[in-house]
Amino acid sequence: MKVFTALYDRVLRWAGHPRASWMLAGLSFAESSFFPVPPDVMLAPMCMARPRRAMRLATLTTLASVAGGVLGYLIGLLGLELVLPLIEEAGYAPAYETARGWFVDWGFWVVLVAGFSPIPYKIFTIAAGAMAIAWLPFLLASLLGRGARFYLVAAVLGWGGPRMEPWLRRYMERIGWFSVIVLLALVVYLSR
Template structure:
């Protein structure tokens, strides 16, 4: 199932309108859509390594804009989003996110932005819990930017030889990065 989808994505990555698709996917993923922009960002960086940084910037800006949509949904219209949260089986993740926001605030947005955890859950929870907007935006820019620039940079640097390895280990790398980031945050906060 994923092989043909991946092949289609690689073909689409070279299209002249691919940056628009990447921006749209990034906005949608941060608010309601389940597929992360990395699936388009990586092949685009592979197809045009000299433009990898601009693709990462598009994904970052789009993701933060989508995060603001998710934030607004949580802040103004949580009652409309709650059935979707339940239907998508994100209810437990959402409740956990709300608890974390009450305790950690800014740091949760930063880690969620970088991690493979569904970011949309955290954007909606941030709005629902009333996380301050400016710290939310800053943490989103830092977390999402770090993630997308890392993905684009690694793919552009490693090229085709890195792609199979990255696809095999993307989940593990994501979780290792989250653990390292969490340890860094704990060290800064309590060290």
Template sequence: MKLFGPLYDRCRTLAAHPHAPWYLGVISTIESIFFPVPPDVMLAPMALARPRAWWRYALLTTLTSVLGGLIGYALGYFAIEAVMPWIERAGHAGTYASVQDQFVKYGVWIMFVAAFTPIPFKVFTVAGGAAAMPLLPFALASLVGRGMRFFLVAGLIAWGGPRIEPHLRRYIEVLGWVVAVAILGVIAWLQWGP
């Protein structure tokens, strides 16, 4: 089943659009709240198309992702009862409960790990608010974790440039499925692990 190749091709097309930075900002914001597609699929082609602007795209992605994280935090803090049916319908109720336990055990470190890795950041933003995690550590962990991730992705793509694009396109399907399996593994570990 080819899923990630066509998505990558579509994002490459959008990356060349004059409004691409706006699309990237919107995707980065809503991904931290509810959207299932990570902004990396838009960030990477944009950094490839304009390598000199990679750091601006990484900064935009970081800031808008943290903004979305703060919105998710507010949803969790002020409206968890209203958001909980959506979490249950999305199949994240068990993950949400496990994330709550992780906040108790690991505090700010769990936010940093969620921000940096490809696990569903949106679950952690809502859970952080519902757990009443202090806002400043939440925001700082999100900023550092998301910043490290997006600057790393954009920087590597810009550095590798056109010579890595054919390899990226050739293996995008495998990479996409590896990341999807890794995400499912983390969710399973959070739900049924220690």
């Protein structure tokens, strides 16, 4: 059963939609505060299909993601009591507690690394708000971390362009399952 190839085909169709940029911005915004699907799934095929627009798409993704991060920060700052049961129900409670501990030790650097890494960024935006970390460093770290990640994706796939598509399609199942294994290992590690 080819789970990831079917998803890949669907995302490629979405990436070709006339309003794909709006969909990408909406996904980027939502993922930073409450939605589980990372924007890379749309950004990558859009950059591959339109290499000349790759940097513009990375900028859009970064700005929308940081705006969503601001919403996550406000959720943590103003409404943590309402959101905490949802975090626990989704299984993110151990990751949230780990994030809180990291903020005490490393502050700015935690947001920077979380913005770049596959760790669910929304956990860190909410934790940053809950701990009321300084606003400007949070914003700067978010811009740098998210920007580095999305510009890297855009640069690699924009450089590869349409000629990368056959290679990506051939290895999509392996890439997908490898990503799931890495994410599960990360969740297990963070919940210890």
